Amino acid sequence: MNGFKEKIVITLLTLTVTILCACNQNNDEPINVLLVGNSSIYYNNMPEMLEKIAHENGQELKTKLIAFGGYTLRDHLNEGIVEKTLDSLNWDFVVLNEQSTFGENYVVNGLQRVRESESFYKTVREFNSLIKKQGAKTVIISLYPRKNVPKIDGEILDYSYMKIAKELDIELSPVSQTWRDIMNVESKWQLYRDDNLHPTPLGSFVTANVIYSTITDSKSKPMNGEITGSFIEEFDGNKRKDSIVPLIKINESRSRTISEKAFKNVQKLNKTGGYLNLKKPN
Numbered sequence: 001m002n003g004f005k006e007k008i009v010i011t012l013l014t015l016t017v018t019i020l021c022a023c024n025q026n027n028d029e030p031i032n033v034l035l036v037g038n039s040s041i042y043y044n045n046m047p048e049m050l051e052k053i054a055h056e057n058g059q060e061l062k063t064k065l066i067a068f069g070g071y072t073l074r075d076h077l078n079e080g081i082v083e084k085t086l087d088s089l090n091w092d093f094v095v096l097n098e099q100s101t102f103g104e105n106y107v108v109n110g111l112q113r114v115r116e117s118e119s120f121y122k123t124v125r126e127f128n129s130l131i132k133k134q135g136a137k138t139v140i141i142s143l144y145p146r147k148n149v150p151k152i153d154g155e156i157l158d159y160s161y162m163k164i165a166k167e168l169d170i171e172l173s174p175v176s177q178t179w180r181d182i183m184n185v186e187s188k189w190q191l192y193r194d195d196n197l198h199p200t201p202l203g204s205f206v207t208a209n210v211i212y213s214t215i216t217d218s219k220s221k222p223m224n225g226e227i228t229g230s231f232i233e234e235f236d237g238n239k240r241k242d243s244i245v246p247l248i249k250i251n252e253s254r255s256r257t258i259s260e261k262a263f264k265n266v267q268k269l270n271k272t273g274g275y276l277n278l279k280k281p282n
Contacts, residue, residue, distance in 0.1 A: 030060040031215065032089055034136075035067065036082050036127075037097025040143060042067040042237040044204035045247050048229035053212045053220050061215075064089075067237045072103035073123045083130055091136040093215055095173070096127060100146055100197060102160070114145065114153040116160055116280075124164045138170040139214055141207075144179040147196035154180070155281040166275040173214040174265040175207050181261050182206060189254075198234075201248035205255075209262040217270070219263035222256035225249070 031054070035047055047063040054061035066082055068075075073096060076082050086094070102117035124140065131138045142161040145154035158176055165172040179191055191203035199207065205227075212220050227250065231243040269275065 028060065030062045031093070032091050033061060033063045033215065034082075034085060034089075034091050034094045035063055035065045035097065036073070036076055036094065037067045037141070038071040038099055039067070039069045039198060039234070039237065040100065041065070041095075041097045041141070041204075041207065042232050043198050043234060044201045045229045045232045045239070046199075046204040046208050049205055049208040049227060049247055050211055052227050052229070053208055053223070054216075056223055057212075057216075057218070057221055059216065061212075065237070065239070067097070069234075069236055070099065072099040072120075073097075073127060074103060074119060077123060077126060082127075086130060086134045086136070091131075091134060093137050093139050094127075094131045095139045095141060095211060096124065097141045098124075098143060100143060111149065112146070113149060114156045116156060120160065121164050121167075125168065128168050128170055138168070139173050139211070140165055140170060141173045141211070142176045144176040144191075147192045152281050155278075159278045159280055162275055162278045169274075171214055172269060172275065173211050174269060175210045177265045178206060178210045178258075178262050179203070181265070182258065186257070202250075202254075205248050205250060206258050206262070209258050210265070213259075213263045213266040217266065220259040222252045222259060223250055224252040224255065 033047075033050070035041055041047070042065060047065045051061050051063055064085065066076065066085060098120060101112055101114050102120040104115055104117050104119075106113050106115050128138045140161060142158060145157055154176065161172060161176075164170075182189060183191060189202060190200050191206060192198070193200055193203075209220055212218075227247045228244050229247045231240045231245045232238065233240070
């Protein structure tokens, strides 16, 4: 009888170890993320910040960046590189980053402005169709407006991103909302560069945190210290893999504020079924 009991115990232990090993194997599988866009996401090597944030949280996340200065999503579709890249790997997520004015040449009093764009909606629909065929999930970044434009431009951006995300039932990454929340409470934090368009390293770190929380549905741990990564040319987005530079130096307090606000906005979307009910700005 004792021998029989021992066999049962050994069998149960073996099953437990097998299950634990299987779980660990699943957790060890990297999250493959393809990022498509322009300088808004390649400045300061934001994708590598995203990888480092995931690593800090015990996850392996691998990114591939296809981004060129000033590119719209339509430019990417026409070029065909993204479509070929979609076939090259089993991507988990494809993150879409549109140009800051939807590529519309809309100028008022010498200032580049934002208006609703049917071309933008059409392009996202086409992209989403390609992404779904590959079994990946589409994520679209709700991008922040240029710093010096009237408030309504930001409202049009938020409305447009929310509208197409809801229509296609794709995930929206609330970057603009998080930028706005942080600037409302931390007015001294510089998220924009002097050109009022591109992100500072801190702005890119905010964006990376929001994308991380969107993809994982979790809050990142606060980080403390210097994050390093490959140097990316600001003009064309080319990465120099042999040149490692400091990307940002972040302290724990600032990092915690960012991760909390990023996750709060992701949760806010989740509680409403993934989309806010935004009215079209007049």
